[in-house]
Amino acid sequence: MPTPTKGPRLGGSPAHERLLLANLATALFQHGRIKTTEAKAKRLRPYAEKLISKAKVGDLHNRREIMKTIRDKDVVHKLIAEIGPFFSDRSGGYTRITKTLARKGDNAPMAIIELVQQKLVSTEAEAARKTKFAKDEKPAAAEVVDQDAEAPESATIDAADEPAEGAVEVDGEPSAEDVKAEEAAEKDKS
Amino acid sequence: MAVPKRKMSRSNTRARRSQWKTSAVHLVACSNKACRQPKPQHVACPACGQYAGRQVAQPA
Numbered sequence: 001m002p003t004p005t006k007g008p009r010l011g012g013s014p015a016h017e018r019l020l021l022a023n024l025a026t027a028l029f030q031h032g033r034i035k036t037t038e039a040k041a042k043r044l045r046p047y048a049e050k051l052i053s054k055a056k057v058g059d060l061h062n063r064r065e066i067m068k069t070i071r072d073k074d075v076v077h078k079l080i081a082e083i084g085p086f087f088s089d090r091s092g093g094y095t096r097i098t099k100t101l102a103r104k105g106d107n108a109p110m111a112i113i114e115l116v117q118q119k120l121v122s123t124e125a126e127a128a129r130k131t132k133f134a135k136d137e138k139p140a141a142a143e144v145v146d147q148d149a150e151a152p153e154s155a156t157i158d159a160a161d162e163p164a165e166g167a168v169e170v171d172g173e174p175s176a177e178d179v180k181a182e183e184a185a186e187k188d189k190s
Numbered sequence: 191m192a193v194p195k196r197k198m199s200r201s202n203t204r205a206r207r208s209q210w211k212t213s214a215v216h217l218v219a220c221s222n223k224a225c226r227q228p229k230p231q232h233v234a235c236p237a238c239g240q241y242a243g244r245q246v247a248q249p250a
Contacts, residue, residue: 035247098246099233112234112246 010040021047022069028095029075029083033114041097041111048113052094055084083115089123090116 009017024044027034029051036044051069054062058080070076087094098112119127217228220235227237234241239249 098241098244100247101230101233101236114246 010043022071024048025051026070026072026075028113028115029070029079030072032117033112035100035110035112037103038097038099038109038111041113044113045095045097049092049094051079052083052087053092055079056087058084087116089120 011017011020020040021044024034024036024040025048028044028048051066054066063076063080066076066079067073070079094116096114096116098114100110100112102109215230218231220227220229220238220240221242222235222238222240225235225238225240227235229235229237234246235249237249239245239247
C-alpha cells in the first residue's frame with residue numbers, strides 16, 4: 001500500500017497540489033530554471049526528476065506516462081528530445097535547488113530550482129582524453145562470442161602496430177632534417 | 191465562557207511586551223572574492239548572484 005504524504009498539501013487539496021506540481025514541472029522544463037518558494041521547490045525536485053527518468057527511456061509508454069502530468073505537448077517533446085538525452089550520463093540528481101532571499105511581501109523563503117547544466121566531471125575528462133575508464137567500456141559482443149576469429153585479428157592488429165611504430169620513429173629523423181632545411185631556406189630568403 | 195476577572199494593569203502589559211525582541215540576522219561575507227558583501231548564510235548572494243562559485247541568479 002502506498003504511504004500517504006504526511007503534512008499539509010500544497011494549495012489545500014490533493015487535486016490542487018497535483019495541478020500545482022504539474023504546472024511547476026512544466027515551467028521548470030520550459031525555462032530550465034524557476035524561482036519559487038522553498039517548500040514548493042523541495043516538493044518539485046523528486047517529482048521532476050521522476051519525469052526526467054521517464055524521459056530518458058523515451059519510449060511510447062513513458063511518453064504517455066509523462067503526458068498524464070505535463071499537458072503541454074511542446075514541453076513533452078522538449079523533455080524527451082533534449083532534456084532526457086542530455087542527462088544520459090547522469091544517474092539522478094538532475095535538478096539543483098539554491099536558496100535566495102525571502103520574498104518581500106510575506107517573507108516566504110524563496111529558492112531557485114534549475115536543471116543541472118554541467119556535464120559530469122568524469123564525462124568531461126573522458127571527452128578530453130577521448131578514452132573511457134576500463135570499467136565503463138562495453139565489451140564488444142563479437143569478440144567474446146567467436147574467439148577463434150579473435151586470435152588472428154589480434155595478431156594482425158599487433159603486426160600492423162609494430163611497423164606503424166617503426167614508421168613513426170623513421171619519420172622522426174627526416175622531420176628534423178626538414179626543419180634544418182627550412183631554416184636554411186629562411187636564411188637564404190633573408 | 192471564561193472571562194478575565196480583572197483589568198490587566200499597564201505594568202503587567204508592558205512587562206509582557208518587554209519580551210518581544212528581535213534578533214539581528216546572522217550575516218556572513220560572500221565567498222566571491224570580488225564581492226565580499228554581507229549576506230545570510232546558505233543563500234545565493236543578492237549582490238553578485240553567486241553561490242558556491244556558481245552564477246545562480248542575476249544580481250539585483
